Amino acid sequence: MPNIKSAIKRVKTSDKKRAQNAAVKSALRTAIKSFETKVASNDVESAKEALLVAIKKLDKAANKGLIHKNAASRQKSRLQKQLNSLSA
Template identity: 65%
Template sequence: MPNIKSAVKRVKTIEKRRALNASQKSALRTAVKAADQAVVATDVDAAQAALINATKKLDKAVTKGLIHKNAAARKKSRLAKKLNALSAQA
């Protein structure tokens, strides 16, 4: 445990930040997984809605510094590719 007052404050703020980041990252993973499952279920309308939600969360995560912009772009691209393949089949 730190002895210096500023170090004690940093520990508190870092813990708050870590908890917030963890919850946001969890919500992001849930949204991406929901989009994937909607594609697997071959429900085009639900998949489109889930893709929009996942895209929003990915973009937000990039601006917050949770994930790298290329990682977000890769995930969005893969989800869109799956949705486009599903739409072509229907």
């Protein structure tokens, strides 16, 4: 445990930030899984809505630096492909 006041503060702030990042990442994974289950059940309308939610969460995570912007772009592309194959 740190003794210096600024080091104590850094530990507290980094713990808060880590918890926040974990929550955002967890919500992102949940949104993606929700979309994939709707695609698996061939529900086009709810899959479209779930895709919009997943894309929004991916963009937010990329803007915050949680995931790389190219990784977010790649995942969005793959999700969109899944929806397009379902619609076709």
